[in-house]
Amino acid sequence: MFKKILLPSIFVVLAYGFWISPDFKQIAAGVAIFLFGMLSLEQGFRAFTGGALEKILRHTTGSLWKSLGFGVVSTTVLQSSSLVSVITISFLSAGLIGLAAGVGIIFGANLGTTTGAWLVAGFGLKVKISAYAMPMLVFGVLLIFQKSKALNGIGYILAGLGFLFLGIHYMKEGFEAFKDTIDLSAFAIPGYRGLFIYTGIGIFATVVMQSSHATLVLIITALAAQQISYENGLALAIGANVGTTITAIIGSLSANIQGKRLAGAHMIFNLATGFIAILFIHQFVQIVDVVSALVGIADDDYTLKLAVFHTIFNLAGIVVMLPFINMMVSWLEKTFTEKEPPVEQPKYLTESALEFADTAVEAVRKETLHLYDNAIEIIANVIGFSKAEINSDSDLEQLLNTRKKIPEVDIDARYDKSIKGIFSAIIAFISQVRFNWELEQSGDLHWLRRASRNIVEAIKSTKHLQKNLLKFSQSYNQHASREYQAIRLNLALLIRELEEIRYESDADIKLLSMDSIKISIVEGEEKLNNEIDELIRSGKIVPETGTSLINDSSYLFEIKSNLLEFFETLFVAQERELTKAERKLALDDDEITSIRGASE
């Protein structure tokens, strides 16, 4: 219930916000574009998994020192730690690097970003990579249209970067209104309280302006105008360093759990470094003075001294945090856990069942039936029924007519939840069994494994069938929709018939009951194909719909054959002695053909 109203509520709140505040609209649009950029970037990097990029990354981030160096160099070149961190998040989300390597890069990026202050302070130079955003977008989209996988991937990466910058641009524009509210001189409080307040302002200013560089420029201006004290300026720089993590946090919203862990690492590192810097601010001031004197920076050259401070406290952060990197990684892995949907576990495959040949076979047989029950539930839902309805006495044709529209079933998710786990457990259990047993039990297990495969095959064919079933069940072309309704009914009736045989009191003639089903499956397919031919010939359906129907009739045939084969196998393994005699009476292909011939 809560989930159902959550999304509409968010929409209403956002729409109201957009209506009353154009700035809010711009910020929200910025975040949306930024996230879209992240998705695009991730898709782009995914094209290179297993390829050259992965090799390069593995080579360059193979050890902690290498990943640290990679972070420093890439941030120096790109002049944006936020960009490096979001790219690292997408590397991680695409599975190109591991979490430890990602954390190393983030640590390095924090040091690399301090070169920005040096460039600004020392040479008045500002590398503005955002100027490339628009061309990136254009070239990126052009490349996305290319067929080559590599070009396509590069296209997504370029477009992703373009969107990232565009998103940041919109966020900045939206926050522009709040920029004037930042009055740096208003909080000139001495002592640690003042430091914490200025750190808070630094965080706020960086979040608002979406750039720690911009905050640094602001600090330098304020320092030059003597609006704030030198120590307060340092606190602002610490705040800017913490505030810059917001970009990574926004970036991780669209990332998978690994990306979120990395954003967490980024946050922890910057917060811890910030705390250390505030606590030991006086010591840092002394070190900065000593270093400045050594390299010949004037005492009142606050701009360069700020750059020195920025570098030193990030370096200190790395030195302090580096020994704890593995601890941090394992903590993050424990804290951010993936909420995996509950996977159904096997019911009968126990350790004790492995003790004896007969108990092992019986356990696998029961588990295979468990698998079948789960599969039938999925198949029944795909054709618009519940399992209980199919197994009841209700008139399926009548039910079908009241339910022309069928709900879409997420077969992949259902497969993962109720089939895959059990199927894998069956395979694992059989492989554990010692095959020096008597031949009979080994043979039974072999056949039971095959029966499990039959079920999986039936589910696969159902997945193929679902596509057109959803498309044509409500088609404006009544002939096509009628054929698909017939497919649904046909399958439901077969499932009902098989269930009836399964619970039949005459256990020893179950196998013989399959003969008439075999005939009806073959006849059903022939009938359906004849009808399709006739519909195409008379122009009642277009040939394209006809081919869809032909394909789907073969999927239907595969589902039915697999279910039938499953049952045959299961009953043979169940009553070995009786089925020997039964098998002698079961009809062969020639006999089945002659019965069909006689009835026509």
Add this chain to the structure above:
Amino acid sequence: MKQKKLLDKLKTFFDSDAREREQQNSDIKDILKKLKKRERKLKEKLASEKNAEKRKHFKQEIDVVYAQRKKGIKLIKEQ
């Protein structure tokens, strides 16, 4: 002595074969009875069914059961 042992072995071999055959015959007879019962039930269902499609289905099932029974009887006669 050796020949006698060999003959004994041969005798048991033939005996077990015959035993197995006998067991199988009795299994088949058992199944035939059940098939006969099923055929009768199907015929009853056919008599009361009016839907043409379902009638066809029942008829075919009767044909199948009949063919299976015929096959079983033939097997017993052959042995």
